[in-house]
Amino acid sequence: MTRAIALIGAPTDIGAGHRGASMGPEALRVAGIAAALTAHGFDVEDRGNLIGPVNPWQPPVAGYRHLDEVVAWNRVTMEAVHAALVEGRLPILLGGDHSLAVGSIGAVARHCREQGRKLRILWLDAHADFNTSTLTPSGNLHGMPVACLCGVGPEGLTHLDGRVPAITRDQIHQIGVRSVDAGEKRLVHEAGLEVYDMRYIDEIGMRKVMLEALADLDDDTHLHVSFDVDFLDPEIAPGVGTTVPGGPNYREAQLCMEMIADTGRLGSLDIVELNPAFDHKNQTAELAVDLVESLFGKSTLMRD
Secondary structure (H helix, E strand, O other): OOOEEEEEEEOOOOOOOOOOHHHHHHHHHHOOHHHHHHHOOOEEEEEEEOOOOOOOOOOOEOOEOOHHHHHHHHHHHHHHHHHHHHOOOEEEEEEOOHHHHHHHHHHHHHHHHHHOOEEEEEEEOOEOOOOOOOOOOOOOHHHOHHHHHOOOOOHHHHOOOOOOOOOOHHHEEEEEEOEOOHHHHHHHHHHOOEEEEHHHHHHHOHHHHHHHHOOOOOOOEEEEEEEEHHHOOOOOOOOOOOOOOOOOOHHHHHHHHHHHHHHOOEEEEEEEOOOHHHOOOOHHHHHHHHHHHHHOOOOOOOOO
16 A cells, blocks of 8 residues: 555535535545544645536436536546546545546546556445436436446446446445345346345454455455445434435444455545535544544554
């Protein structure tokens, strides 16, 4: 893992069903994300916030809300994340809603192709995000990024970098899923996505789930983590727009992050869907920073 980090803010809720995720980057900064990582010996460069279209807050058109604006935000995100990777910095995308992952992961996938490296994506989320315009009446694109990355969705997002699909379905492992729409379930099944839902976590435990999700990583693998804050149980993380009960508790989440850190393969990170409008005194942002510290190697004892 590189010791150089680039923080990239993407202050938009353009793909979400609630306003407020646009304030997520500043909440993470207020919670001290830069200082926390610096204290662990990382060279942290905060590159400020990307600039994109304002949220017009309009109803869906042809099944998608704000498609042109979501495409624009993902283009600037893709360029910024790719630039950081080329410079040898580990990009941390401070979202913003999860539709931004199309650009972020698209950039990472492109970089891996350029470097001839393998890619493994851990999608930490309460939702599968494999919806389509015909399955969801809301048209909110933050429920569609996995589908778009896998080549299912509007051309502006599936062809964002000219490579379709941007990723193969075996490259992504979803953890913590517990809310999937009826039609979406069928698509997820047909796509053969690797999903470790909460029932599976309950049955075998977080440790075994992470051992399976992280199996076969080697020195030639770039590990990307896309951390939707609603992955966490809302009892400990209320600051999201789409709370789903029954998520990982504090210790389960910490173990998840610690085991990722143990691999030494983390190469890029999204932190998305943090919504201060629903939070209590920045509690969720502070928890997210705490977990990110563990993701970057914080531990109770010295470990090999």
